Amino acid sequence: MDEGYLDQFVSLFDQYDVLGAFWVNIQLTAYAAVLALVIGTVLAVMRISPVPSLRWAGTTYVTLLRNTPLTIIIVFCVLGLWGQLGITLSSDFQTNFFRLAVLGLAVYHAAFVCEALRSGVNTVPVGQAEAARAIGLGFWPAARLVILPQAFRGAVAPLGNVLIALIKNSTVAAAGSVAETSGLMKTMIEFRPDVILAVFLTFAIGYVIIVVPVGLATTSLSRRLAVAR
Amino acid sequence: MRARRLALALTAVAALTLGACSGGDDGAGSGGSDGATAGGGSGEKIRIGIKFDQPGLGYQDGSEYTGFDVDVATYVAGKLGYEPDQIEWVQAPSAQRETMLQNGQVDMIFATYSITDKRKEVVAFAGPYFVAGQDLLVAADDDSISGPEDLEGKNLCSVTGSTSAQRIKDEYAAGTNLLEQPGYGECVTALVAGTVDAVTTDDIILAGLASLPANEGKVKVVGNPFSEEKYGVGLPKDNDVCADVNSAIEAMIEDGSWQKALDDNVGASGYEPNDSLNPPTVEACA
Amino acid sequence: MSNLVLFDVPGPRTRRRMLLVNVLAGVVVAGIAVWALVLLGRKGQLAPAMWEPFVQPRTWTAYLLPGLLQTLRAAGLAIVGSAVFGLVFGMGRLSGSRVVRWVSGTVVEFFRAVPVLLMMVFFYSGIAQLRVVDPPDVPLLAVVLALTLYNGSVFAELVRSGVHNLPKGQREAALVVGLRPAQSLRLVEVPQALIAMLPAIASQLVVILKDTALGAIITYPELLDAARRFGSGNGNMLQALLIAALVFIVINVALTTLAERLAARVGRLTAGTAKAETPAMAATT
Secondary structure, three states: OHHHHHHHHHHHHHHOOOHHHHHHHHHHHHHHHHHHEEEEEHHHHHHHOOOHHHHHHHHHHHHHHHHOOOOOOOOHHHHHOOOOOOOOOOOHHHHHHHHHHHHHHHHHHHHHHHHHHHHHHHHOOOOHHHHHHHHOOOOHHHHHHHHHHHHHHHHHHHHHHHHHHHHHHHHHHHHHHHOOOHHHHHHHHHOOOHHHHHHHHHHHHHHHHHEEEOOOOOHHHHEEEEEOO | HHHHHHHHHHHHHHHHHHOOOHHHHOOOOOOOOOOOOOOOOOOOOEEEEEEEEEOOOEEEEEOOOOOOHHHHHHHHHHHHOHHHHEEEEEEHHHHHHHHHHHHOOOEEEEOOOOHHHHHOOOEEEEEEEEEEOEEEEEEOOOOEEEOOHHOOOOOEEEEEHHHHHHHHHOOOOOOEEEEEEEHHHHHHHHHHHHHHHHHEEEEEHHHHHHOOOOEEEEEEEEEOOOOOEEEEEEEEEOOOOOOHHHHHHHHHHOOOOHHHHHHHHHHHHHOOOOOOOOOOOOOOOE | OHHHHHOOOOOHHHHHHHHHHHHHHHHHHHHHHHHHHHHHHOOOOOHHHHHHEEEEEEHHHHHHHHHHHHHHHHHHHHHHHHHHHHHHHHHHHOOOOOOHHHHHHHHHHHHHHHOOHHHHHHHHHHHHHHHHHHHHHHHHHHHHHHHHHHHHHHHOOOOHHHHOOOOOOHHHHHOOOOOOOOHHHHHHHHHHHHHHHHHHHHHHHHHHHHHHHHHHHHOOOHHHHHHHHHHHHOOOHHHHHHHHHHHHHHHHHHHHHHHHHHHHHHHHOOOOOOOOOOHHHOOOO
């Protein structure tokens, strides 16, 4: 690799704020992850609840959201929620789109969180539920004290995978007017098509650096937390 | 045929992935690339690059192609001896236009392609066949915006990565709120809903959007262009048709087809092109 | 675990209470819906002119169906590509040679970590630069390549974990009857692993189909792109996107149902337990 190529490439970093773009994706991921976990847990409880209508609502939500391309969901958040219904999540113009994108990412991934938790619930042996019922716990105490804690521990690995997907999917927020890595990479490639490979590798390796540790952490966490049976 | 091309491409990608060092040489210039085999408008077919997603200019309507660019291209191709059914329309996204010409993979490009000195270094231009200018599209009943200076504190929509919105922030109104959307169609949706105050790009593109039956009476072009974009016909650097294309454009302007094409495609919006610049005089070929 | 052990079948009093709560919840949901519809109506989004085009055959024959065809074409090619990639690298990760294992592992981990959208954008510009592909084919190729590399890596992981989850006896028996380790892998273990992983593979197919929609960003004329083009030419972008979303949902649900039926049928052909879907990998766009 000749000197000139490297120099040109390094000079790109002075012009474009690559780290700043990654920081946006990390923030998108962090907020959306928390929100998705909350919504997903509610959905999972709905789907194992005694009330048929709640189960139906939970199933419908998961079917609809899981099967819709994320791009469409994000565009709907901007053009539908904000554009038509006038829902504003922040008085600051750009922050509003950031939050709308977080909302779009969260409602989409909540469907997958729900699925992950359900697979966690499936790891809890029937005897646990029977025992909880036998000592007189109703549905809600049994779910809260016995089933869900074990389900969460059993669901760490799939939840970790949802988190990894969320990190990568945060790039789709570009469709919602959020300046993040995919948009920046596109701009850089258009501006400097001659160093396209280096630009791509920079972003790709950035994601590897973020994603691989998350994967390792959740794998080891899932081993540590797995309920010995 | 397709399979062979795919295999070729896969090999090429492998080369791209491995040949990091070769990425150093500028993608432009070196016309002797052995890969550039496709294309060629000799006799049978002519390949013309247009936009597929700009109503009124270049728009793919099912298997039909409509718009001002398409009409001009059809006329010019006719003068060069190609019947309409000999034209193969190819989508030419903004970022790909130079590459496609250098490749010889299209014979000419009519795709809101501004003549600039930087582009002239790598491709040739005939024309211009139209002089556009950056302008604003606003709600039909909005009289508060007459130019880019009035956008201070207002919401402006443009497509992702476009330089035209940035120009407004840099040169006219730094306090403009910018919404970036995947396409102008999305922008118009937000404009009609009243959540953005203006959409910006070249006036004729805006006029094309405003001419759609669905948007008629809802939006209008401000008509105060603040830049000059000469739309040229993109040609490969080593072409022998530039002069013919120029005389075809002149003939089109002269016999009234040019005006008719303009009226048919963007007239419904009430938009009048800047008549001190239009119809333009073609520039001599290099 | 079955849901039924968590609660008794509701008695009359609970059922009455549930009915009340249902009615209340229904009222709330309906209220929100009415509010949204009123607002949308005020913005003119409910006007018949906005919706009427979608019952006209031309909208479907000129835009949506050709778009859907392109979606299915890209998805189909990507599925075939991913299957090949997944088998090669999945078996690579199980190979006896340390070098092969390491290389396969690195490739798989890399492509699993890079966002599909970034790969598409890169291939789109990169392939165009190489000038060996007809411009109209570049978007398709970029979409297929990006989806193949990502989903192929996921498939490789599925192959690996599927083989790991097989009972050890399978391999031992294969070796005892005189197969070489590579033969055992190819003829005994991987086929069973694939069947055991069918549910997970099925949900990955849905991911591939949905991810083709990212191609709209790089001008691949798939369903979402066709819907957007139609919406911008007819001033009904939101309606067009909604219809596109519905088409995606219908197709994905059909695909999932089909795959579940298939999985249930072939489940007995494997010594591995057909693990419930690893939602794990199922969550991409």
